[in-house]
Amino acid sequence: MKAMVINEFGSAHCFQEHSLEEPSLLPGQVKIHVKASSVNPIDIKIRSGLVPALTPDFPAILHGDVAGTIVEVSPDVKRFKKGDEVFALGGGVKGHGGALAEYMVIDERLAARKPEGLSMEEAAALPVVSLTAWEALMERGNIKKGDKILIHGAAGGVGHIAVQLAKKQGAHVTTTVSDKHKADIALKLGADEVVYYKEEKVKDYVERVTGGKGFHLVFDTVGKETLDHSFQAAAAKGTVISTNTRSTHDLSLLHGKGLTLHVVFLLLPLISDEGREKMGENLSKIAGLVEQDRVKPMLHQSVYGFSEVKEAHQLLEKGKHIGKISLLNDLK
Incomplete structure (x- = not known):
């Protein structure tokens, strides 16, 4: 699969497109064909080397927010099936590959069904x-x-x-x-x-x-x-x-x-494995509020491609944006 990775800490210019092996499923996991992600301040900190203990092994695939379609499930997964559209805070930290790739595997407990009526880029803006x-x-x-x-x-x-x-x-x-x-x-x-x-x-x-x-x-x-x-x-x-x-x-x-x-340190369940079920449950509650039109994500006017992640990071660093900066998977 293709992915945008970093091989060292640095500025937004350190992102490079690489061809990597598709991640394999472990028990309790689902594989997502990634459709969209979004940028969060923690992504900037990880890329910059400010929190090295949270960084995935190089070449590192960053970004935790993900929205996409499940293409494969482990035999023990009961909550989801192939074809389900989901969103999650799924990885992008130590021990977990991120969303800036064609495929991402995540713990099923972290995911929830994508709210009906939202686009993939809107759904990907919500988890974190x-x-x-x-x-x-x-x-x-x-x-x-x-x-x-x-x-x-x-x-x-x-x-x-x-x-x-x-x-x-x-x-x-x-x-x-x-x-x-x-x-x-x-x-x-x-x-x-x-x-x-x-x-x-x-x-x-x-x-x-x-x-x-x-x-x-x-x-x-x-x-x-x-x-x-x-x-x-x-x-x-x-x-x-x-x-x-x-x-x-x-x-x-x-x-x-x-x-x-x-x-509040939201990434603790990804690091410690405690509280993952609660994250998925809370995302499901949030999805319900979205479908009731009581919560709505606000997106920046420009949506970037994964190949433009450098520009998306630079925009967040400048602090001139309004709303979440979303990215659509354009890796082919």
Whole structure:
């Protein structure tokens, strides 16, 4: 099969097309004819060498998000059959080949049936961001009707799904944005309030939106200074959930307010084998919400081919995109 691989860490230019043997099935696995994938920040970090412990062996096939059609199943697989259309966070990390290839084998527990009505590129945009938002808000945060929550970055990959999930639960959602275009997107997604974080200080929007009490829950996917702002914005005994904590912080405010801090690291089930069934189950729930038109992925205006993965990575690194960057398999 053909695949886009990296043979060393580096810039987006290190992607090369290679011809490799098709992966063989192990017990409990399905083989997918890959139709689409998408780019996530973790893909950039793996390619760049920032997390070498997570990198597949060279030549490495990256990207975990996948959508495609099952072409073969192991004899012990019961949930799927040949011809099923599925989507998953299936690999692209140590011990698991990624989606930038004609074929990908994954643990059946990680997969779910593709939501009806979505294209392959739309479905491939969902797994990482929707599973992250689900774990953060539905499982760790246990949000409920009437909760006042703050989501940093509504126009981002995880953020735009988080806003929709929070509104589904009946929460009052405030989100931070950098400009009016992103504010319009946030409001269209259902946000109740928007904050222009470059113009309004934390204490000012906490006063404006919550009467100075703070938010029940703050969801941060940015990290660094934004995590500090999250501690400031949270109410006493509130909850802060982050996906980006690779930095040093003063935790005295966390202590002073009696806050709870959760860290979401979505790839743990791929690394440890624990929790894979839950990932597939959560994807099935998300697919149901998509089919009910309660959650919808937002795609960047340009869809790239696998052969253009370099350009897709460069776009994500520039941070000028809106929505998820999807890729269609054009390897022949």
